[in-house]
Amino acid sequence: MATTIVILLITVIMFVSGKLRSDIVALCALTSLVLLGILTPEEALSGFSSTVVIMMVGLFVIGGAILQTGLAKVMSQKIIKLARGNDTGLFLLVIFVTAFIGAFVSNTGTVALMMPIVVSMAAQSGVRPSRLLMPLAFASSMGGMLTLIGTPPNLVIQEALTENGYRPLEFFSFTPVGLICIAVGIIIMLPLSKVFLFKNNENESNKEGRGKTLDELVEEYNLSNGVRRYLITSVSDIKGKTVAELNLRNNYGLSILEIRNENNSSGGIIRNVTQSLASPGTILAERDIIYLMGDKKKMDEFAKKARIQKLDKNNIDFYDLGITEIVLMPKSRLIGTRLINSGFREKYSINILGIKRNKDYILDNLTGEKLCPGDVLLVQGKWSNIAKLDDEETDWVVLGQPEKQAMQVTLDYKAPMAAVIMAVMVFAMVFDFIPVAPVTAIMTAGLLTVLTGCFRNIEAAYKTINWESIVLIAAMMPMSVALEKTGTSAMISHSLVEVLGAMGPTVLLCGIYFTTSLLTMFISNTATAVLMAPIAMTSAIEIGASPYPFLFAVTLGASMCFASPFATPPNALVMNAGGYKFGDYIKVGLPLQVIIGIAMTFVLPLLFPF
Known part of the structure; x- marks a missing residue:
């Protein structure tokens, strides 16, 4: 037991110091537990096969598809429009939208769906992503308190009540508690995020050394005005001819910039676009779109003779x-x-x-x-x-940097496909009558985004996965096994509850919340709820009080854990994207965690009397 506690303390100190990357610290702790015989190799590697970790990988891919197809940009523009350029309005909209989704979708899924939208929104509105991403993660957990299915600890306390013969909670029994958490969260996070979460953006600091954007190049060289699009129809004379046969440069002083073919089916949901350069041997086919560059009068002359149809839209896209x-x-x-x-x-x-x-x-x-x-x-x-x-x-x-420029080009013609895949995945996760596990729904959705071309290539899909966050969570999960295996978690929980039980129900309620909250920093919130629910139930029965407020303290303590990046998957998901350190979670998350605990100590007895 002592060895496990020492390893845990050293791990926390290393996280706080920030001298080593968080995933390396987690791997060092995991390796130490194996070498000292506290965990077997199978137990140590269990985190890497966890459904939570697999879900995180899939959700990173889906989030990448939302970004790559431009769906995030479209959705973020709608939110920005509602905020009307107000930073506080933007902040509140992110909180409310995330909390609402989090009431019905897992908090991990909520963050993965919202994160690309928030990153895109921050880029468009000039707000640093770090200002919004941590509040996003916290809001997803608060939203989980709005409904029975919002977060697994809610289901854990429901099971504890029914097993002991108490009336089960209804679907919206949690809503008043969740609304209070969200209100407290907004009051605390709004000022703290302004003070502590304005991180320097590396892209901004290196702005002087970056290359020009594609739009800047098009504008600088005035390409849009010198380029026109023409469609080859069934009556066009150039159908079936090669580019060399047209001899455009000698006859008209024109050049073909590119040849494009667009195929649509299923009402525009399945749409494919192929682009190619015009080599001399390229054969022009019906439905091909050719981009001509040169003198406009010469283009009109050629178009009339070739009987090709001029298209209104002349902007240049950069897919292939x-x-x-x-x-x-x-x-x-x-x-x-x-x-x-x-x-x-x-x-x-x-x-x-x-x-x-x-x-x-x-x-x-x-x-x-x-x-x-x-x-x-x-x-x-x-x-x-x-x-x-x-x-x-x-x-x-x-x-x-061409590779980075290519990654920034959105395949907007695939946005409807990405939206359908995302909607079906959320539908499958929300409704229990669909016999598909959440992890299966996410894996299927992630695979479909790749197979349907929502990414330029498979490598682009792999690059969307934040492996540091994945390794961090997977390596820290077995720590909970070590704490339970050595009896450390049971000792902490029983000792605190026994000491506080004699001081009255209010003090005991506060003690259960903070004990659960402390354990959740090192054990998964579901495992902590499973451990603490029977303790809370027994304690309430022993002092002759109603178990409802005590069990709510358990689910709150397990869900409202914000002081650590590895306490919940949402916290870990936003860590890299926001450029956060362990200390940032303590500066913003710890005050929020403590204040919610104090507030709930007085609110829970009013909602669920002792």
Whole structure:
């Protein structure tokens, strides 16, 4: 027992100090428990096969799909519109929306669904994500107190009551308690988040060194005004011809920027878009959309002769194809070479859309242009080919980071698909009559987002998983096994309750809340509720009081645990995204946890008399 307590204390100290990454600290604690024989290897690795951990992995993927498809941006824009530019309004909306969802969906699922929306919302409104993400995690736990199914500890105390012959709680018996928790949470979090959670954003601090955004490049080179879209119909004369046969550059001075094909089915939910560069041998087909670049009069002349249909929307999207800038080095082998002989097209399948030379922009008659030192070339191609420019050559420097730019491009045509998958998953988790376990629903949804193309590739899906948070939770879960196995948790709970029981029901109620709250910092909230519920029941019977307020103290203590990042999965989910340290949870979460406990000590007897 003593050894387990020492390891636990050292672990907490290392978490607070922040000298080592939290996942490494958790792994060190786990390894120590195995080496000292307190846990078997099977017990130590049980966290990595836990349904909670598997759910977290799946929810990270689903959250990534919500971001990648632009669904998060759409939803966040609606919330921003409701907030009307007010930071406090934005904060309150995040709390209320999260708490409402948390009343019916697991708090882990709630945070995973809301986190990409909040991150997108913060980026659009200029608020740091750190200001909103920790309150988001706490609000999901508070929302869980609104209904019977909101959080597992609620079901635990319901079972304890029915097993001992007491009247079971109704679905909304928890609502008054949950509403008070949310009210207290807002009052405490609003000022504390302003003081402690304004973290410096690394992206902002490095803003000077970043590359230009895709929209900035389009605007700078005036691409939108020089590009038009045309649809090849069944009557078009160019249907079935190759790009080389059109000879557009010689006949009209035009160039085909890209060829796109869009397929729709199921009312627009299943939609696929393919983009490709126009190679000489590419055969044009019906329903292809060609992007022409050049003189508008020449484009009209060609369109009329070819009988192709002009489309109204001329904006440039970057799904499969992207653009970036490269600057030629002074000693590049391409200096003095005409662009047509540069080999970009042949070696990299890259188009050159424009040249910036000093302050001049050259967009017409590019093929005969000789390259000069310091020329900035605007290049277009598949993201993978653009990345190769950065990997393989020393003749130029790629400005910006193509891989990160590709990740930021939203596949907005897949947003309806992501929304349907998310809605079906939530539906399956909320309604018990659907014979699908929550972990199964999440795994299925995560897999579907990959199979239906909500990500650019499988690697992009893997990159959405925050492995530090996953390892942190998985490695800390067996700590609860060690505490129970050595009798540490039972000793703490029984001792505190025995000491406080003689001081009256109010003091005992307070003691049960804070004992449960303390244990939840190191044991899962469900396990703590299972451990403390019979103790609370027995204590209430011994002093001749109603067990209802004491059992509510158990579920509150187990659910309102905010002072540690690994106390609940939601706390861990937002840790990396918000850039939080262990100390941030203590600064904001501990006061909130304590004040809710004090408030409930006086409120619970009013709602459920002794």
